[in-house]
Amino acid sequence: MITFMLNGKEIQVEVPPHWTLLRLLREKLCLTGTKEGCGIGECGSCTVLLDGMPVNACLILAPKVEGRRVETIEGLGSRESLHPLQKSFMDHGAIQCGFCTPGILMSSKALLEKNSQPNREEIKEAISGHLCRCTGYHQIIEAIEALKE
Amino acid sequence: MNMRQVGIEIPKVDVLEKALGEAKYGADLPCQEPLHLKVLRSPTSHAKIVRMQMEKALRVSGVERIFTAKDIPGKNLVGTIVKDQPILASDRVRYIGDAVALIAARTEEAAEEAAQKVVVVYEDLPSIIHPEEALHPHAPLIHEKGNLLLEFHVIKGDVQKGFKEAEVVVEETYTTTWVDHAYLEPDAGISYLDEKGRITIVCPTQNVHYDQKEVASVLSLPLDQVRIIQCSTGGGFGGRLDVTIQCLLALAAFHLKQPVRIVYSREEVFQVTSKRHPLTIRYKSGAKKDGKLIAIEVDILGDTGAYASYGGTVAIRSAVHATGPYQVPNVKVRSRMAYTNNSWSGAMRGFGVPQMAFAHESQMDLLAQALKMDPIEIRLKNCLRVGSETATGQTLTASVGIGETLKKVKEWRDKLSLLKDDSKKPFIKKGVGIGSMWYGIGNTGIANPSTAQMEIDPDGEIRLFTGVADIGQGSDTVLLQIASEAIGVSLDEIRLIRADTAVTTDAGATSASRQTYISGNAILDAIKNLKHSAIQEASQLLNIDENDLFFENGKVKSRTCLTTSIPLREIAKRCAKILKGEGSFDPETTKLDPQTGQGVPYATYAFATHLAEVEVDTESGKVSVNRVIASHDVGKAIHPQNVIGQIMGGVAMGTGFALMEEYVPGEKTSFVNYLIPTSKDVPEVIPIVVEDKEPTGPFGAKGVGEPALIPSAPAILNAIAEAIGQRIYDLPANLERVLGAVQKRKLA
Numbered sequence: 072m073i074t075f076m077l078n079g080k081e082i083q084v085e086v087p088p089h090w091t092l093l094r095l096l097r098e099k100l101c102l103t104g105t106k107e108g109c110g111i112g113e114c115g116s117c118t119v120l121l122d123g124m125p126v127n128a129c130l131i132l133a134p135k136v137e138g139r140r141v142e143t144i145e146g147l148g149s150r151e152s153l154h155p156l157q158k159s160f161m162d163h164g165a166i167q168c169g170f171c172t173p174g175i176l177m178s179s180k181a182l183l184e185k186n187s188q189p190n191r192e193e194i195k196e197a198i199s200g201h202l203c204r205c206t207g208y209h210q211i212i213e214a215i216e217a218l219k220e
Numbered sequence: 221m222n223m224r225q226v227g228i229e230i231p232k233v234d235v236l237e238k239a240l241g242e243a244k245y246g247a248d249l250p251c252q253e254p255l256h257l258k259v260l261r262s263p264t265s266h267a268k269i270v271r272m273q274m275e276k277a278l279r280v281s282g283v284e285r286i287f288t289a290k291d292i293p294g295k296n297l298v299g300t301i302v303k304d305q306p307i308l309a310s311d312r313v314r315y316i317g318d319a320v321a322l323i324a325a326r327t328e329e330a331a332e333e334a335a336q337k338v339v340v341v342y343e344d345l346p347s348i349i350h351p352e353e354a355l356h357p358h359a360p361l362i363h364e365k366g367n368l369l370l371e372f373h374v375i376k377g378d379v380q381k382g383f384k385e386a387e388v389v390v391e392e393t394y395t396t397t398w399v400d401h402a403y404l405e406p407d408a409g410i411s412y413l414d415e416k417g418r419i420t421i422v423c424p425t426q427n428v429h430y431d432q433k434e435v436a437s438v439l440s441l442p443l444d445q446v447r448i449i450q451c452s453t454g455g456g457f458g459g460r461l462d463v464t465i466q467c468l469l470a471l472a473a474f475h476l477k478q479p480v481r482i483v484y485s486r487e488e489v490f491q492v493t494s495k496r497h498p499l500t501i502r503y504k505s506g507a508k509k510d511g512k513l514i515a516i517e518v519d520i521l522g523d524t525g526a527y528a529s530y531g532g533t534v535a536i537r538s539a540v541h542a543t544g545p546y547q548v549p550n551v552k553v554r555s556r557m558a559y560t561n562n563s564w565s566g567a568m569r570g571f572g573v574p575q576m577a578f579a580h581e582s583q584m585d586l587l588a589q590a591l592k593m594d595p596i597e598i599r600l601k602n603c604l605r606v607g608s609e610t611a612t613g614q615t616l617t618a619s620v621g622i623g624e625t626l627k628k629v630k631e632w633r634d635k636l637s638l639l640k641d642d643s644k645k646p647f648i649k650k651g652v653g654i655g656s657m658w659y660g661i662g663n664t665g666i667a668n669p670s671t672a673q674m675e676i677d678p679d680g681e682i683r684l685f686t687g688v689a690d691i692g693q694g695s696d697t698v699l700l701q702i703a704s705e706a707i708g709v710s711l712d713e714i715r716l717i718r719a720d721t722a723v724t725t726d727a728g729a730t731s732a733s734r735q736t737y738i739s740g741n742a743i744l745d746a747i748k749n750l751k752h753s754a755i756q757e758a759s760q761l762l763n764i765d766e767n768d769l770f771f772e773n774g775k776v777k778s779r780t781c782l783t784t785s786i787p788l789r790e791i792a793k794r795c796a797k798i799l800k801g802e803g804s805f806d807p808e809t810t811k812l813d814p815q816t817g818q819g820v821p822y823a824t825y826a827f828a829t830h831l832a833e834v835e836v837d838t839e840s841g842k843v844s845v846n847r848v849i850a851s852h853d854v855g856k857a858i859h860p861q862n863v864i865g866q867i868m869g870g871v872a873m874g875t876g877f878a879l880m881e882e883y884v885p886g887e888k889t890s891f892v893n894y895l896i897p898t899s900k901d902v903p904e905v906i907p908i909v910v911e912d913k914e915p916t917g918p919f920g921a922k923g924v925g926e927p928a929l930i931p932s933a934p935a936i937l938n939a940i941a942e943a944i945g946q947r948i949y950d951l952p953a954n955l956e957r958v959l960g961a962v963q964k965r966k967l968a
Binding site for chain 2: 097102103104105106107108109110111113114116143144145147149150153157158161162163164166167168172173176194195202203204206207208209210211212
């Protein structure tokens, strides 16, 4: 049994010790917004925030999140109240197939929380761990840039 | 015409659920206690299957059943045109990754453990690695009919005479390699029997109706007993035009009568899905002193790998596009596609045209160099125009925007200050290169229809039915825009019902940049018929002659009595029935002559020119693409932001094709060693949209999906050649090749 904060709520859950955080989220907690694109930390599709830092959930063993704070796409915003990043991605054409989108949104959130005025190079750096095959990244970068204060 | 829905910036209709993480892709689909499927695959590239032993595997706790070729009730062969690929190999495997058994178990772990315990005894057969070797008269046969899948020719004029008249001739050989689609979503899906007992498969795909035919054939079922539903699809780029998991899922659900689920690993996706065809292109071009092309002779040899897939299509399309977007009076092209024991090649964004563009654009620069001409001037001198005749004898009558894309790029180029190498970093060399292309919209010289329906029910709901699979490129939005513009109601008033074989009809594949043009036109036809039936009904309701009525902005109106007007919804309500319009469209093409390739392969073509600015580090071999000016004639941009999105993504994929992407069968199995561009590898892109309207296109539209990618690699390679003074003839231009070229230049 592990206890951790998930999207602002404390949860307790049984999990086999060899399961990854990604598997726990997707299979046990039915939070399928976090995607598995490669399973070895190369594509960034499974990015969630752990204590505010972007991590590949496929590389984190589930028991390691005991007592920590995990944020996933499901906690980012809702239909009623979209996160500004979600709105900006929609408005800028930053979403094509959408498979990489949840992970990139989470990394973008972490970036803007740390640095509210990122320049283009900093944005590129912040999302460089994510593979996107559809967009060529430009409209994603523009969507993040538009939220500079 | 003042348009309200076409040409505007609106968020795509599918992006809200994607932004929220709610969209369900293959591995996200809810499924009640499914059995998990795992495929056992061949570790060797060519072998006889001597025997298989399942006993140990069947004893693994949780294993329900292991399927082999013997369990396939119907035809154990699939393929888009030539059906030669088994779902499960029965007696022979032809590439590393061929499926030999399918395990169904209660957990993924049990399925995997069982897969390791199946014993397969193989007897190795000689493997053929090179297509030249495959075509040797004494080569071992990979398929009984022989190792040549297809040979195709395009013959026009008299090349011998042409080369005699030529004042400059250049001849070179170009090679390209395997490229993986690298769509981000690994193939995954579920299958179950629906409430009507139909085998139902929900999965990512580019063509539900094709999948349905393949599954029905494999299971020997009537079509209506198979239902395919497309779920959110994490990219395609051609890789999901062939069936991937569909028949495996269906086979298991058919026998087990309970839900089943399969999720490919990334390694499996690399190993077993199709790749871009490696082509070897021998290209001879002749021109007059003024730069006018007079003859080309081209020989293309492609590697289709173990199975046909789209190999024939690529051979034909490569040949048809061999001239590039130029008028050439004398043309001789031979294009052959051979089987080998390599990974099978299939459709990938451009069907051979990206490879051909690398060759014809390198040739154009070589001619310009030999003639001391400006690379843009030589292209402008030769480019197709309205009235030009193509190599297949087709006269182009409208929407030939290649010249305009060149002029737009030229304006940019002329503004660029002369590139000067940085004196502090003499090892960094700068260069600018141009690449142009043409691309025929839709399938090549074959029937290519789409169908659609538009209806309104008495409760006022307006529905658009289309079989088109949106794979992220935005067809759902574009087709809704076309429908709402044509019928005169706002986009959110139309309910879209899509890509489910039980409720939609065949729209053909999301491929060949065809859905905006072809399915867009099918929808316009459906709306024309819906309007007609609305006018007929209104005529009865209002007791006004049909000829006095017309349709405008969602209403039927009278020509003579200006105050008479009845909304579409009102008509449906008052006549208490569903008003429906059936639509179809098949572009006007002709079959190509089997000897000479003459005919009308496509009803319309897209055109584009890219300019690339590069920096080459001559010490490390690293090429940085700093900027690409991407000028595209799309006919009409229905959704401009989407068009730009395609261009941006195409340039990124083209940069990967140019510089880094090289799949090696049996070796590259992950993103660790198969690299695709990241945010730090892509150039700045300046997109330029040229709208030379296509009279037969919906609101003038053509297509952009594949054209977006095609000119990038040629422009980048031409820029590298300018930067280092030495041309690279083999893709990708990776560090080793660039350093090799730098070395060659030093020795020269």
